Amino acid sequence: MSDTLGTDTAGGRQSQGTPGAGDTATSVPPAPPRAEAHRRGRARMRLEIAVLSAPAIIMFLAFVIFPVALAAYYGFYQWKGYGEPTDWVGLNNYKLILTDPAFHDVLGHNGLILVLSLVIQGPLAIVLALLLNQKIRGRSTIRVLIFVPYIISEVIVGTGWSLVLQSNGAVNDLLHRIGLGSLGADWIADPDLAIWTLMAIITWKYIGFAVILMLAGLQSIPDEIFEAAQIDGASYWQIQRRITLPLLGPTIRIWAFLSIIGSLQLFDLVYIIWGQYVSGTAGTSTMAIYMLAQGRNAGNYGYGSAVAVVMFVISLIVALIYQRFVLRRDLRGAVTEGTV
């Protein structure tokens, strides 16, 4: 490392001075004689900030923020998607959306999916992560295998599950073979069952991600803490409850946040398994499906854009509330203290 000594001329970085001054050189302004070097250091720092962050920020603004802003603009028009929008309708699109019973339905589905995802996946993932964090044989193989559903695309998951679950598919056949043929059902089209089928598929697909996230969180807890607790005579369950769970808090809260946002924006799985029309009758349609059906597929780009805005606002409100009341502690620590 020391071979770079003197080859770099970064202003203010080489202040060696006394050993005591050395370890504050990066953040605290050096003594007055070094003011000139310090000023050049600041300029260089600004340049570094600009060079390092500009590509990402420009890309993000151009391809994420700008299109979303465009959606907000189109939402005020009745627009078929050709030429410039001219037919200004003000808030009419929004009035129609918020009074449409079909929209209330999809909103309810999204809410149900959100709550059930948290309630089912959260505890399950924590318990499984605790189990898999023990030193058992084949641990790394198990970790690969449980992550498999997560890394398979929604298209493939959807194609596979619709084949398995159709009324003459493998699930009903299996039930029939083990003598439970009476439990066979039309898992996809039956309105009483469809939402639970969807929840089962969602849990199956995303639980691996939650477990891996929790495992990473568990691994980041220093072993010394567990060793200390063990030396003090704490039992396995005491350690899990009093040490692991509180220290896993930030991971759990981040996971819950990702899960909430994902639930509000669910689209691919439902669209591929149920499609636009069946999802409506089976009771699994989501806001994103509604947006596609009423927007692009109906040729009403203005109306579809307004639905997009409503979805965004709902996500934003939920996220802000969550950040304000749940994530606040984590974020404050991260921003002010400079350590995790």
Next chain:
Amino acid sequence: MGATTTTSRMFPAPEPKAPTGRRDRPQKWGSPVTYFIALLFVGVCIAPVLYIVLGGFRTNSQITTEPAALPRPWVVGNYIDILKSTVFWGEFANSLVVAITSTVGIVALGLMVSFVIARYDFRLKGAMYSLFAAGLMFPMVIAITPLYLVIKDLGLVDNLLGVIIPQIAFGLPTTVIILVPFLRAIPNEIEEAAAIDGMSRLGFFFRMVVPLSLPGVVTVGILGFVGSWNNYLLPLYVLNSQANYTLPLGVQVFSSQYSTDTAKVLAFTSLAMLPALIFFSVFEKRIVGGLTGAVKG
């Protein structure tokens, strides 16, 4: 944090009377139960995937008469047909090109901007972080229609770049959220030591930050690669001609074209998911295993 670790290492606690016995207890506890639950969990995760893979080795009449059975006899014709088809390999190549370039872009741009947010002191730091954090709430679904218009204006319709560029942009929020705490966790002592040794902040970035944050980078890279490999909505809008299709579009089109040939659809589907599975299993050890010890050691 660094200080406490060092202290505990320099002054190890006095050994208790029977340390090994105590240390082993949690490991001994309920091992059969643990294995049973782990196996059950793995089984539930894998069974539907195995069904797809094994289904590709069956004939359509086997599937129709006994939906939930093993191949009897095994037939490889479905897989051979797919492996011989230029359509599959063309779509495979497109998916690979899109996934690799998107991943490289996401990791490079994400690491740069996360480094700035994590380790520079400036006024807009918080705002920058919030900007990307807010990006988590902008899914492609919401932006897709106007995004398509932007891509069209740039002349990138039916061009793989029209998929790659937005994927990088939409991949950045997750990347920043994951990498910033990672980069922040690198002890200041290391940066100070590097500075004392005359390393510039950029030198520190390339020589210390990139290697030290490798586990985080691998995590982000895997998410980026898999996200791109599996993306359906964006290619659906942007790519029109079959020569440019990526595999998810290919699967969708294939399964509607050959809706009566279930076995072949299953074979195509299996082969389409294979690369993401291989990619993940190769790098998996680095995700969880690499998270510990990277900074400690």
